[in-house]
Amino acid sequence: MSTRLHLKQTTSLVLNPVVHTFLELLPLNRLEFMDRIQNEVDSNPMLEVEDPFSKDAETSARDDETNLLEQKLNKADDSFVSHYEENGFLKPDPDRIDKNRAIELFSAEKEDLADHLMGQARTEFSLEELRIARHIIFNLNSDGYLDLLIESAASALNTTPEAIEEIRRRITGFDPQGSAARSLSECLLAQVPENPDNTKLRRLIHSHLDDLARSRYEEIMKQLEVDRKELNRLIERLRRLNPRPASRFEHDDIEYAEVDLLLIKDEHGYQVRYIEEGMPRLLISSYYQEMLEKPLDRKTRSYLKDRQRNATLFIDGLELRKKMIVRIAEFLVTQQKDFLDFGPKWKKPLTMKEVAQALNYNESTISRAVKNKFMASDRGLISLRSFFSYGIKGEFGFKHSVETVREKIQRIIESEPHAHPLSDQLIAEQLNRLGIHISRRTVRNYREELNLSNSSKRREEYKLKGE
DNA sequence: TCCGATCTACGTAAACTTGG
């Protein structure tokens, strides 16, 4: 009993403070990281932001300690950015200009759905209406639909549900059409203007989406009084409508992520750069450093010693974080070159474990390091996590990533004989012959991710098209 | 009604995350 207790204690004490600080810093994204630095500077007088331009901080610090503390308190009130700007931030140097421009490019706000709609709302609505419209627009979900309760919105805005409904209905006519719809059918209907040509299509959307999903074509044909050919044409038109008004603005989701790295492609291949701009440089306060050399009472000395140790620890941790992120990113980029060049299909299976072994780190370290980290490239932001992919057992060890298998399934289905669509079972068998050992169940999962219907449904669809 | 295909629920192992 006592032995076991002892063992437990020793294992948990292994973690030394350096590692601890570092592990705490590692998973933070840029924004959180800067926040953390600010915190540390505020709470540790031993830490100072490097200031190559003015001596202000130092001279005022020499006045007396209370003055300095007061100053630090004042600074804490300001926003982080302005605080550091005042203190002479790292100014961009000439050969970094390009990088800066690249960063600007990625952080420049692209218009998102809400902005886009608000722009139209401003020209369309009165001031009072605009107030309601704003509420609606900023409460759309990620698909561009409104799933807010009208009643609670009405009471929050101090107006009637009818007024809200009226505004909402008008917004569905904005570009992209169908925004703020409450259901799929409403969204689609908003994209089909009411005119004689569209009557049947509108009826199809209004009452038969469910039938369509269940492939009850006979029923629909009877109800709408159309033949197969015409139904087929209607479905074609339906397909061209957009079920997700927000899709055009999709990329904005990641716009808010703070970018840590920059991916540059040049004649030598890919290069990873850590974005240093905006990062404060920290150093140990020389004022307190000198103070430590003078005679001091015991308490002050031990306090300062402690702060000093913490400060060094923190500065080391900063440096280590940077090195590790760059090292991992570089490794990922060389491993997944094809993925960067040709897209996700070419992603190779790669687990954190493998990377950990290759770089001689612990798996958990990798996990922390890639968390919330993004890399800016000429094709947009890439999450470090997206470099990883499960492997599927192939003939010679792990050879196929989920992406490539998915791609193969799509190919097989695309080239199947229309008279006899392949069942998941047959597809699985075919894949097995190619050396990809996955089960029927797995085929189904991937097939569904590809948005492909099952074999019997496909048979229906082919029939419909064939006639 | 039969039979193949799909669905549903549950189990397992490996991958990943997180606190100390």
Added chain:
DNA sequence: CCAAGTTTACGTAGATCGGA
């Protein structure tokens, strides 16, 4: 870093659906 906890991918088996 380690170990414990959580998530994910995938498998199995029996139930259920739907077309010929």
